[in-house]
């Protein structure tokens with residue numbers, strides 16, 4: 001499979017008031033087109049930092065990051081980001097929030113009818129076609145997240161970058177959105193890099209789980225290939241010995257081999 005994202009020897013050192021903070025060191029990762037990769041690790045290990053490097057929101061101190069063979073030097077529409085706390089503009093309706101993104105990417109090439117169609121298609125895809133006139137404060141957290149995902153998908157990104165997109169949701173809404181995301185990704189064949197804390201979420205969604213060591217100077221400890229056929233069904237998988245095995249592998253990595261001591 002063709003590599004879409006290449007991270008070569010990436011290092012990230014932050015300058016802080018207390019001096020330099022070495023967040024990531026020697027991170028090497030490739031993500032193929034159409035692959036679903038999750039980043040998992042203890043709090044503060046540098047998952048978001050790595051995602052932000054791929055998004056082009058941060059520049060590495062050393063090393064190089066490529067997307068489709070081009071250096072990632074800034075954010076770009078081919079790498080859409082969905083954050084944990086949906087970043088919808090509160091004064092715009094759901095429709096307008098998505099339209100804004102669509103217009104930014106396709107505004108110069110497409111006419112208004114086409115822009116409207118893309119906006120509506122994306123909202124329908126996430127099951128939000130009924131709420132287009134509502135403003136963010138009028139809909140639930142799960143619905144806001146869906147609109148955020150619609151906005152990202154409507155830009156037809158080459159890569160969908162998600163930073164704990166379901167982290168703030170209750171367990172049932174979370175499960176529902178995970179299932180929807182699986183269906184959407186199957187339909188759109190999107191490449192996804194997603195940060196999560198949730199072992200079950202990682203196993204259910206991923207082709208590969210990237211497990212990160214604890215910081216400072218965190219790096220990739222191990223990568224687990226999840227060879228479970230798709231479509232995946234959470235209820236059937238719960239008793240599948242392969243699922244149980246993958247889950248245990250991640251838990252072993254996080255809690256036996258790389259357990260985190262919380263500061264007293």
Ligand SMILES: Nc1ncnc2c1ncn2[C@@H]1O[C@H](COP(=O)(O)OP(=O)(O)OP(=O)(O)O)[C@@H](O)[C@H]1O
Nearest residue numbers: 014016021023042043044045046047048049050215
């Ligand atoms: N802009 C910054 N300036 C200084 N230090 C930073 C900055 N951003 C992140 N860090 C530090 O880098 C480390 C990694 O942070 P990061 O947010 O990437 O971790 P994370 O794994 O995503 O954490 P969490 O799971 O808690 O969200 C942390 O120690 C954090 O304090």
